[in-house]
Amino acid sequence: MASPLLKRPWQNFPGCYLSAFISPRSAAQVQHLIGPADISAYEKKIGRKLAIVMVFLAWGEPQALTPFPRQWCQAISQQGAIPHITWEPWNFDKQCSYYRNQSIVAGMWDRYLESWAHDIKSWGQSLFLRWGHEMNSDWYPWGGQISEGGAAAYVQAYRHVVNVFRAQDVSNVVWIWGPDAATFASHKFPFEYEPYYPGDDYVDWIGFDGYNFAMDGTLQKPWTRFRDLFSDIYQRCERLNSQAPFMIGEFSSGEKGGDKALWIVEAYQDIEKQFPRIRAVTWFDQDKESHWPIDSSPEAQQAFRKAIASQYFLDKIV
Secondary structure, rough: OOHHHOOOHHHOOOOOOEEEEEOOOOOOOOOOOOOOHHHHHHHHOOOOOOOOEEEEOOOOOOOHOOOOOOOHHHHHHHHHOOEEEEEEEEOOOOOOOOOOOHHHHHHHHHHHHHHHHHHHHHHHHEEEEEOOOOOOOOOOOOOOOOOOOHHHHHHHHHHHHHHHHHHHHOOOOEEEEEEEEOOOOOOOOOOHHHHHOOOOHOOEEEEEEEEEEEOOOOOOOOOHHHHHHHHHHHHHHHOOOOOOOHHHHHHHEOOOOOOOHHHHHHHHHHHHHHHEEEEEEEOOOEOOEEOOOOOHHHHHHHHHHOOOOOOOOOOOOO
């Protein structure tokens, strides 16, 4: 059964859960389930345990659909953390046409959804599930900027996925709706969040993403403080839903163009002092578009350890 602690109103949380996505630097666009040894090594780096561990799982090819990773979830649970699966309906190809929103709504993938629902219910422990994240985008095939039917089709697809699980009486999933805060965007199109919102009845947490790309990666951008990345989406999501806790589904900072160590310290201070509805924060720890890992420099790692030492940041679900 899902822990009621994970579905309570945001006001009833005692602090903010520590979370991370951890991946080897060579694992971009590869299904990689981080193991207990790697998690322990990461926790040693940061000086704290993780309350939540996140992974990305694509649906894959129709003839080899990715199954529910029960063993991985069990290993995460045995580490004392809650699994968080970002579940992506594609095969890593932006042009992937197999899992378009309309086909999901039409029931073409119900057997696959039902298999996950059955296996998650059978596993029986709580997990976060973030289906079709960053939907207000033009880089994923389910994104409303490029997918047929736009935001309305996405909303229908999201609701359909949840309804399939409900039809099997699955109660141990905590559903995350995860828009992007527009930090990837070229701003050639409007980056709206509201049209993609599936409704309070379908959302347990709101988990938005954002990055300080800086000047050291493939997408160079001006140095941007945490509060400037997230203030707008935070305020707009407050108007969408008054009760759901918020999560930073993904965030990090590059190195060049500013002081990453200071950025980290200020970010966690802002989370504690200025963004009370943020109840979990997921550091994206992969060297990908920029130098995201916490140990990209000794100064950044030291700052991270100091920033999360506050008792406000929780290393277990309470």
